[in-house]
Amino acid sequence: xxxxxxxxxxxxxxxxxxxxxxxxxxxxxxxxxxxxxxxxxxxxxxxxxxxxxxxxxxxxxxxxxxx
Amino acid sequence: xxxxxxxxxxxxxxxxxxxxxxxxxxxxxxxxxxxxxxxxxxxxxxxxxxxxxxxxxxxxxxxxxxxxxxxxxxxxxxxxxxxxxxxxxxxxxxxxxxxxxxxxxxxxxxxxxxxxxxxxxxxxxxxxxxxxxxxxxxxxxxxxxxxxxxxxxxxxxxxxxxxxxxxxxxxxxxxxxxxxxxxxxxxxxxxxxxxxxxxxxxxxxxxxxxxxxxxxxxxxxxxxxxxxxxxxxxxxxxxxxxxxxxxxxxxxxxxxxxxxxxxxxxxxxxxxxxxxxxxxxxxxxxxxxxxxxxxxxxxxxxxxxxxxxxxxxxxxxxxxxxxxxxxxxxxxxxxxxxxxxxxxxxxxxxxxxxxxxxxxxxxxxxxxxxxxxxxxxxxxxxxxxxxxxxxxxxxxxxxx
Ligand code: HEM
Ligand code: SF4
Numbered sequence: 336x337x338x339x340x341x342x343x344x345x346x347x348x349x350x351x352x353x354x355x356x357x358x359x360x361x362x363x364x365x366x367x368x369x370x371x372x373x374x375x376x377x378x379x380x381x382x383x384x385x386x387x388x389x390x391x392x393x394x395x396x397x398x399x400x401x402x
Numbered sequence: 403x404x405x406x407x408x409x410x411x412x413x414x415x416x417x418x419x420x421x422x423x424x425x426x427x428x429x430x431x432x433x434x435x436x437x438x439x440x441x442x443x444x445x446x447x448x449x450x451x452x453x454x455x456x457x458x459x460x461x462x463x464x465x466x467x468x469x470x471x472x473x474x475x476x477x478x479x480x481x482x483x484x485x486x487x488x489x490x491x492x493x494x495x496x497x498x499x500x501x502x503x504x505x506x507x508x509x510x511x512x513x514x515x516x517x518x519x520x521x522x523x524x525x526x527x528x529x530x531x532x533x534x535x536x537x538x539x540x541x542x543x544x545x546x547x548x549x550x551x552x553x554x555x556x557x558x559x560x561x562x563x564x565x566x567x568x569x570x571x572x573x574x575x576x577x578x579x580x581x582x583x584x585x586x587x588x589x590x591x592x593x594x595x596x597x598x599x600x601x602x603x604x605x606x607x608x609x610x611x612x613x614x615x616x617x618x619x620x621x622x623x624x625x626x627x628x629x630x631x632x633x634x635x636x637x638x639x640x641x642x643x644x645x646x647x648x649x650x651x652x653x654x655x656x657x658x659x660x661x662x663x664x665x666x667x668x669x670x671x672x673x674x675x676x677x678x679x680x681x682x683x684x685x686x687x688x689x690x691x692x693x694x695x696x697x698x699x700x701x702x703x704x705x706x707x708x709x710x711x712x713x714x715x716x717x718x719x720x721x722x723x724x725x726x727x728x729x730x731x732x733x734x735x736x737x738x739x740x741x742x743x744x745x746x747x748x749x750x751x752x753x754x755x756x757x758x759x760x761x762x763x764x765x766x767x768x769x770x771x772x773x774x775x776x777x778x779x780x781x782x783x784x785x786x787x788x789x790x791x792x793x794x795x796x797x798x799x800x801x802x
C-alpha cells in the first residue's frame with residue numbers, strides 16, 4: 336500500500352486528553368498513562384482521514400500529519 | 403496588588419443570571435478587552451481561547467500554587483491541583499495510570515446499574531427534581547468503588563464535601579466568616595476520615611486492588627508517598643470528582659429538556675451521543691473557570707499583568723470563542739473540530755476526564771432509554787449555582 340501521510344505525535348505537548356485514540360482507534364492508542372501512541376505511522380488514504388480526525392481534535396495541537 | 407494601567411471593565415461572574423446563561427456575557431467579555439476584571443474578587447479575567455490556552459500551558463508564569471489565596475478548608479496544598487510542574491508531574495506519573503480510559507471501563511457496569519436503580523425509584527411518579535434524585539447520587543457509587551471505600555459512607559461523604567464547597571446548603575443564613583468556619587471544620591473531618599482509612603489499609607496484610615491501596619504502595623523515583631501526600635490527594639479527589647459530574651449532568655439534561663429537537667436527534671441517532679456529550683461540555687462548560695497566580699510580569703493582549711495578581715482563566719468564554727469554533731453559538735453534535743478545554747488543558751488536564759466522559763455517556767444513555775420524552779415542569783425555571791454550574795433545581799416531568 337502506498338503511504339499517504341506520516342503521523343507524528345509530539346510527546347512534549349501530549350497531556351492525555353485521549354481525543355485521538357477515541358476518535359481514531361485504528362491510528363492511535365493509549366500508553367499506560369493515557370498518553371498517545373501512534374499505531375500506524377505511515378497511513379494510507381482510508382486511515383489518513385481517521386488520523387486527520389485525531390489531529391483536528393487534539394486540544395494541545397500535539398498531532399501532525401506530514402505529507 | 404499593582405496599579406491597573408487601564409480602567410478595566412468589570413463583569414460579575416458570581417450572579418445567578420450569569421450561571422444560568424453565561425454565553426452572552428462571555429461574548430461581551432471577549433469583545434470588550436482581552437483582559438477584564440471580575441467584580442467582587444477583583445481578579446483579572448482572561449476570556450479569549452488563545453490567551454486561556456496559553457496561560458494553561460505556561461505554569462511557570464500562571465502558577466497553581468495558591469492554596470493560601472483560595473481558602474477551602476485545606477491545611478496544605480491539594481495534590482496535584484495546587485502545585486506546579488515539575489513536582490506536579492511526578493504525582494501525575496503515579497496517578498495517571500489509575501485513571502486511564504482502559505482502567506475506568508471497569509466502573510461502567512456499576513454506573514449503569516446505579517443509574518437504573520435510581521430511575522426505578524421515581525420513574526412511575528412521572529416527575530423528579532433531577533439534581534437531588536439523579537445528578538447528585540449518580541457519581542457517588544462509582545467514586546466510592548474507585549477509591550475502594552464502603553458504600554455506607556456515602557451520606558457522610560456528601561455532608562463533608564458540601565461543608566467545603568457549599569457550606570450554605572445546610573445552613574442558608576451563614577455569613578462569610580460562618581461559612582469559613584464550617585469549611586475549616588469540614589476540612590479537619592475529611593483529613594481525619596482519610597487518616598483512619600489509610601491506617602486501616604496499612605495494617606491489612608493482603609493489599610486490595612483499589613486506588614487507595616495502589617497509591618499506598620506506589621513509588622515515585624523509588625520513594626513511597628508519605629501519608630500527608632496521600633491525604634492531600636484524597637482531599638482533592640473528593641472535591642474534584644463529584645460536583646463536577648453532578649453539574650455536567652444537570653447542565654446537559656436541562657439543555658436537552660429545553661431543546662426537544664436536539665433531544666430527539668439523540669434518540670433517533672444514538673451514535674451521536676458521544677459527540678453530543680463533547681459539544682455540551684463545550685457549550686455549557688460547567689466548570690466555568692480556573693484560578694491562577696501570576697509569578698512574573700507578563701503581557702496579555704497589550705495589558706501588562708503584574709507579579710502577584712490573581713487571574714481567572716474563563717474556560718467557558720474560551721470554549722465559545724468564534725476564532726476557534728466556527729458558529730460558536732450553534733450547538734452542533736457533529737462539530738467536525740471540537741478542541742474545547744472543559745477539562746482544562748496543559749499539565750493540569752483533568753485527571754478524571756476519562757471517567758467523567760464515560761460516566762456521562764453511560765448515564766445519559768440509560769436515562770434516555772428509560773425516559774426518552776421529558777420536559778421542564780410548566781411554570782418552573784431551573785436554578786443554577788454560581789461558581790461550578792450545578793443545576794440546583796431542575797424539575798422534570800414525563801408521561802407515565
Ligand atoms: C464532567 C466532570 C468534570 C469536569 C468538567 C472537570 C473539570 C476539571 C478541570 C477544568 C480541571 C483543571 C483544573 C486546573 O487547571 O486548575 C480539572 C482537574 C482535575 N480533576 Fe476534573 N473534572 C471533572 C471530573 C473529575 C472527576 C470524576 C475526577 C476524579 C475522580 C476529577 C479529578 C480531577 C483532578 C484530580 C484534577 C487536578 C489535576 C491536576 O491538577 O493535575 N475530575 N478537572
Ligand atoms: S488528543 Fe492530543 S493530547 Fe490527547 S492523547 Fe491525543 S495527542 Fe495526546
